[in-house]
Each structure stands twice: as C-alpha cells, then as structure tokens.
Amino acid sequence: MDFGSINPVVLIASLMVAATPILLAAIGELVVEKAGVLNLGVEGMMIVGAVAGFAAAVTTGSPILGMLAAIIAGAAVSLIFALLTQVLMANQVASGLALTLFGLGFSALLGQSYVGIVPPRTEKLDFGPLSDLPVVGRILFGHDILVYVSLFVVAGVWYWLNYTRGGRVLRAVGENHDSAHALGYKVKRVRILAILFGGACAGLGGAYLSLVRVPQWTEGMTAGAGWIALALVVFASWKPWRVLAGAYLFGGIMVLQLNLQAAGYRIPVEYLAMSPYIITILVLVVMSSNRTRRTLAAPGSLGRSFHAAG
C-alpha cells in the first residue's frame, strides 16, 4: 500500500479526461430538463454516438469527422424521443427508457464489424512551451480539444441560460409551460430544440469514450455513464457549474479507483463503482429533506407533457 505512488498532478489531469464524457452528456441533459423534459435515454444516445463516431473516424481516418458524426447521430436518436414525447405525446419516462434499450441494441448491431479495431489517434492540442510548465502545464495545457470544448459548453450553457433571451425563454418553458404558451412562446419547438441539443451533447460524450478515453469499440461500452450523467443533473440541482464540479468529482472517483488498485490498495471495484450513485442518493435525500431548496431547484414543469388548450 503506497499512496506516494499516486501523483496528484497526473490524477487531476486524468480525472478531467475521465469526466469529460459524463460532463458532456450531463450538460446536454441539464438543458433538456431546464426545458421541462426528462429524457432518460442519455445512455442510449451516448452509445449510438460512441459507435457512430468510432465508425466515422475509422472510415475517414479523422477523429474530428468522427466526432461530428457522433453529434449528428446523437441528435438523430434524440429526434425519435422528441417525436414520441412532443408530437405523439407519449410518456417521457417510458420513451426515455425505450430509447436507452434501443440505443444499446442498435449500437451493438452497427458496431459488429468494428470490434477490435484501433481508431485514429486524437492528438493533444499543442500549446508549445505552455504545456511544459510544471503542474499547470499538465493540468491546463495537456489535453485534447474535446476537454476544452466540454468546458466551453458548460460556460456557454451557463451564460446562455442566465443572460440571454433564448435561455430565459427556455427556462420559462420548463418552469411553467402553460404560462409560456399563454405568452405566445412555442413550447414544443423550444423543447424539441433542447432535446436535440441534449442528444448532440450525449453523442459527443459517447464518441469521446470510444475515440479518446478507451479508445476502442466494445458492445455496451458506456457502462452506465449515461445514468451517472442523469444523476449528476439532479446532484447539481440544475446548475451548470455544479454539473462541472460533480462530473470532476465522479471522474476523480473513477480515476482514484484505478490508482488505488494500482497502488495495491484493495478495495473491491464494486464499492467504488457504486459510489457515484450512493453519493447521488445521499444528495437527493438531503435536498428533498429541505422543501424550500428542492422546490426552487427543479424546473416546475419537469416531466409533464404539454397539451395546448384552446
């Protein structure tokens, strides 16, 4: 047992990589839930993004094209959900669960011929001498483009939700869709766009798994990352920066678990794998024990179908 063999700088740098897929998926889902829609299909959208991104990257030889393909594939899958819940008025929970199951099966089918192939390498961004700085260089300037993109998306979503008209409308739709409709906002259109954004983010998060983090395609490789992302949104009480903090916390736990094993500290993997969910349950209990905070956090119309009247 030797904690000294765990280098904190490497740990932080690698937890950022480990957290990026769930961070992307969670920030997308945050926008969806802020619009009042509960999409439980994150896992399915992620894995379809993972296989589509992988296939496109292998075929074209370009990881960037792979990621674009993943964005499109994630959004396309989420469009099924949008059609079911916003046009056909299906139940959101059932549709989301179906989407996850569909995504897992569909990706396995698509990915059959890609098992065991090595994808083209995603290069780290070159910051020149900055990357050689001690500590900071490794943590801030030693990553591939998607890590920065994910941080940019979090900042962008935070700014957009709080300081722009579009973001205000989206929050209004999620808070009270009847009021928003009465004021003349297009509830369904806003929600469909939010769902597409969530799908795109989840797809990109999935591609990061198959192209950078693992990098390989195996069936069911998201292994619950989508569910962690969903839990993270609640954990963060629908606030973008808390999603970032939560994602890095969970990423840290994942990385630490590997490091501890390598250091010979024998905690059964299962305990550590459970920990994000246990933390989420604890946070939910704490949050719901205080009704004041809970009612202010969750979007008022979350999960409710909108039927326009009159």
Add this chain to the structure above:
Amino acid sequence: MTTPLLSLQGLTKVYPGVVANKDVTFDIGEGEVHALLGENGAGKSTLVKAIYGLIRPNEGTMLWRGQPYAPNAPAQARATGVAMVFQHFSLFDAMDVAENVALGMDNPPPIRELAARITEVSNNYGLPLDPSRMVGDLSAGERQRVEIIRCLLQNPQLLIMDEPTSVLTPQEVEILFRTLRQLRAEGRSILYISHKLEEIRSLCENATVLRLGKVVGRADPRQESARSLAEMMVGQSLHTPSRPAAQPGKMLLQVTDLSVASPSQFGTSLKGVSLSVRAGEILGIGGVAGNGQDELLGALSGEIRAPAEAVRMAGEPVGHYGPNARRAMGLLCAPEERLGHAAAPDMSLTENALLTGAWREKLVTRGFVSWGKAKGFAEKVIERFDVRTPGPWVAARALSGGNLQKFVIGREILQRPSVLVVNQPTWGVDASAAASIRQALLDLAQAGAAVVVISQDLDEILEVADNFAALNGGRLSAPRPVQGLTMDQIGLMLGGAETGETDVAA
C-alpha cells in the same frame, strides 16, 4: 361618430361539437372601459383569445382603427397595441419579477435597465413592486401587478383584463381601479371581463353581454342594476339565497389555541387560532390571500396534524387524526385549489367522487371499489348541483372552473357532513352558480351542520355567514356577528387592527 379603436364584426369560432362564439359584433371606443359579461362557458375567454391572437376565428373580421386586424400570434397583437392580463396568471414562480416582465415583452431591454423602468412605472401607477423579488414569494395582488406592469411597459392602447379582481382584497381592488381610471384618463381603452357586477357598474361605461356564445344584450352598466345585468347574463330571473333565522345548536367544531407551521415555503404559519362553530351556524373567515387560509383549511381537514386537544369535534379531540379519520366522523373539507387539491385533474368525475366519498358513502366494500355505487354518487352530484358535463366519465380537467367547483362542493355537501369547511367556495364561478352554491351552504347549516366559509369575497361572507372573523398573518380575530357589522369595521379587522376584545367605537 369617430372610428372605434377596435371593432369586432360577426366573429364566429367553432370547436368540434361546440360553437364558442357565434356572430359576435361590438365596438370598443378610444378611452372606453368596456365590460364583457357572461356566465362561465358563454364564450368570453374564446373571444378575448381571438383578439389577443391566441386563436383564429373561423369567420368574421376585426378592425383596428378602421384597418383590418387579424393577429396570428400574441406578438402581433402586442405590436398592434393590445395587451392582456390573464385570469390565471402567466407567471413563473422560480424567476424574479424583472425576468417575468421581460418574458412578456417582445424586445426587452437589458435586465438592469428593465428593473429601473419597472420601479418607475410601478410607482407612477401606484402599484409598488420590487423587480428583484421572486414571483413565488408574492401575494396574489402583487402577482397581478407584475402582469399589469408587464402590459403597461409596452404602452398598450387596449388592455384586456380577464377577471382581474377574483383574487384581490377590497383594498387591492380599490388600488387596481385607481390605476385603471388613470389609464382611461390617458386615453387607453380597457376590455374588462368580470362576474362582479358592482365593479362593472362603478368602472365601465359600456357592456356587452354574451350568452352561449352570442351577444344577447348591450347596456350602459351605470344605468342598470346589478340584478338586471345578472338576469341579462343568465337569461332568467335570479334567485337570491335566503335563510330563515336559525337557533344555534350544540357546539360541533372547536379550535383552541391552534399553532401550526406552514408546510409550504411561501405559506403563513397559524399562530394561536381559536374558533368555535355551533350546529346551524355559518362562520365566515375573511382575509387577504396568503394570510393562513390554506393552512387553516389544512389544519381543519387533517392534512396538517395538530395536537389532539387543539381541534375538537363535538367535544372529541381530533387534532391528531388524519383526513380520512376526520371524514369518517363527518368533518369534510373542500379546498380552494380545484385542480390538484380538491380534484385529481386527470381522473374521471366518478373517480373523483370516490376519492372523498369512499368512507361516508360506503363506495368501498372489503377493500374493493363498487364502481356502480361510485358512478351513482357522481351522477347524483352532477344532477343535484347542475354540473354541466356530458357525464361522470369525463376527466375533472375537462370541466370549466365553475362547473368543477359545483362538483367539488356538491360532492362534500351530499355526504351530509356535520362540519363542512370550504375555502373560496365560489371562486371563478358565475353569478347563478355562485348563488346556488351559497344556497346549498345555507341549506346545509339549516339542516344542522356547522359550516366554516373561508373566502376573500366579503360580499359572499356577508351574504351567508352568521359570524365573521378575519385572518391576518396567521392570527384569527375574535368572531363578531355579521348583523350590524360595517365595511369599516371589517376593514380594520382584516388589517389586524382589532384583535377582538375591544369594541370598535362606531
């Protein structure tokens, strides 16, 4: 004659199976306060939605200052100069006042600038409002101010107000009317929809009466009596609730020093509330919304538990009992919020009848629901209280507010309660239905029940109650007999100036 501001010509709107508006024609002049009168379901809401661009009429035209006007969307209506204050506020609880106002504007300025303008306009019109407060923390009157200010910031020529006073106190109504008169003096027009005929008589110079979607009359409300207007609306002569003098019987409900914390973050806790109601007596409890009405109803119904001794029914302590145990003993309640509290919106009327009637009407035997009996009970409520609905299989959500209210109140009354507590029994209900609900309450008391009517409508309390008490900040004043009570005294009681021991000098 000058060109009217807005002229409606032959407007017709047909929904599948229902003609909501048929050939509606009337004019609204510049600087005119025009009343639109009608019972629930007369087609007033459909009509104003057409003016505001939320729906498109099937036939007919509208002219705005002589030009054709056919808005496709509210944004277009707002651009023309039409603004609307909704009956059910279109507000967002978890957002602040400024954000709520911005959402109702087409080109809102930056929030900081907007906040300054909100403060300015709200002071100009005597409607003080802090732009940084969360809307969820505001009272009904303040919420309405948010709606009105949202409209005023767009400098409208025509302001549509749908039942603006249904949730306001007399003082708040006074403030609102002052604002509306100021708006008229500025040359703006107002289309005013209300059931409250006295208000219309004091405010409006023209009235159009709708019945079943058609214009059935035009009047100058200042020249008519409230009764004649009501009869025009209903199309028949109106029945005024009557009550013979009754001898109060034995003590049925007694609340002693009841203090409970509010379960809601925006609620008011009850502090040392005491009251007693005898058989055959109706106690009216007035007060501005949000002063503990919901909490008092909750504590009486059993949704909020209290110490056993704090609430007694016919001498027996029941404070620690939940709603079902109290129902079984004959203490029934009808809360204010129809959809979601008094009735489950997506369940049928039969199911809703079952929800509160299961015990006293014995609709459940050995754990199994007798659907036949439940349906029979629902049908009885529908028939006795003239609930207009195709049948008991209809979802509660599909009923208009007034019809559902009749169902909810009727459901409790038909269970022969020995104590009945109702909150806002005629909120949003038209004149004739309100009269029948009040009559039913009086009949119930006559038959020997103790009735508590919590209401913000003082006229209603004065009409039905024997004694009056006021809720203020979670405290209840000592009850006083309604006979001989003046509006000034009531105002003082509502303001909390009078706690009961001292007699107010006349």
